[in-house]
Amino acid sequence: MELPQLIDFLRDYDGEKIRLMEVCGSHTHAIATHGIRDVLSPKIELLSGPGCPVCVTPTAYIDKLIELSLQSDTTVATFGDLLRVPGSRESLNEAKGRGGSVEMVYSPMDVLALAKNNPYRKYVFAAVGFETTAPVYTLLLDNAIAQGITNIQLLTALKTMPGAISYLCDNGAEIDGFIAPGHVCAVTGADYFNELAEKYQIPFAVSGFGAKELVIAIYGLTQMVLNKENIVKNFYTSVVAQDKNPIIESQLEKYFEPADVAWRGMGIIPKSGLLLREEYKHFDAGSKGLDVDNKKNKACKCGEILMGKAKPVDCPLFGKICTPMSPQGACMVSEEGSCFNAWRR
CATH class of the missing domain: 3.40.50.11750 (HypD, alpha/beta domain 1)
Incomplete structure (x- = not known):
């Protein structure tokens, strides 16, 4: 046809x-x-x-990033769409406004130069994403090890x-x-x-x-x-093969292992995340146990929306006090979020 x-x-x-x-x-x-x-x-x-990886990241993860950014010897490096995601009290942007050290980057590899140029400062990359982005973090670690850079860590919120x-x-x-x-x-x-x-x-x-x-x-x-x-x-045969990519699979297995992790609005899902293996724990900034998901606004329906049990327009906050300029939940922050895209229509 x-x-x-x-x-x-x-x-x-x-x-x-x-x-x-x-x-x-x-x-x-x-x-x-x-x-x-x-x-x-x-x-x-x-x-x-x-x-949307931003939309499913629990508030405890954002809170941990904020805590790290406020340490005198630490800078948090992140993609721009994570800056406005609400934690339990505030966002990274708001923490930066009161003195937090937060650096927006366009690639995890940008952290290598930052860490090299400032050897007495710790750089924590906010490693958020799914199977697509996880291999990039293995490349970052490969390079850090090869170049002897020891002041880089990851705070992981990697999902599968x-x-x-x-x-x-x-x-x-x-x-x-x-x-x-x-x-x-x-x-x-x-x-x-x-x-x-x-x-x-x-x-x-x-x-x-x-x-x-x-x-x-x-x-x-x-x-x-x-x-x-x-x-x-x-239906995407020009790009997607039937079988796994053995090189990428090997890289992921080298650095990461499956873990029970929290998804924003859905709680802890068994074996649905990736944490650094024990032998690479010195690259971890404290990723384990970031399971608390306290809503900034209790009326937010992000969890129900992510599960297909509600639509953005069903949320009492949608388009009123929750807009891209003042997001109350993670689904309104990112260009990939369901509420953001519903608001655009």
Whole structure:
């Protein structure tokens, strides 16, 4: 079928309601940017899941970064979208305003030069992300070790997708199919999701990020739901292979091990995170046990939104006191957050 025919089908579909979830913040952003929801039938509902790393980082992690930034000999280095994420009391930006040492960088590798030029200062990188970004931190550690740089540490909040999807399926999220993250699968291979598809009898469509790629994947996933094909199909073959990348897998296993970690709004999910192995603990800034998730505003519904149990407009704060300029929850901070993208529409 040609693309216009796929769009016609998705727009005119009038069967049983189908609920699909993208579990990738980049997909959330792309779907909003390309207006994908505008071409879908009301019977096909797209939900934004826990795929934005900023959105699922618990408040205790932000609080720890703030604590570190206020130490006299320590600088916290981070990407810009983490600066405004609310902790239990304030954000990194607010802590910086009262004297915290916070440096915004564009790549983890930028920390190497900072640490080299200031050997008596400790640099803690806020290592947030999923399977896609975790390999970059192994490269940072490789370089730090090779160059003998000892004043770099990581505060990790690294998450892995299968644990979160299992949690959704085990805790009442009514999802008929998942749009699998293309860039995660570029690292892990499409087969990464086979076990979940079989266990929960639910289909996965691996998708790219362009408008055409998303339409093709959503059409394919809709057909899989209708035909009860509970498998993983790769609609991003130009980038994603079926199997894992053995080099990246080896690098991750060298430095990290699976761990029970907290997801903002969802609590602790077993074996859903990555912590540094014991032999590399000297690179750790205190990542273990950052499980407390005290909301800055108790009315915030980020947790329910991330699970597909509520939409951004269901939150009493949305668009009122919670906007991108004054975010009350993490989903409104990042360009990949579901509330941010709902606010843009």
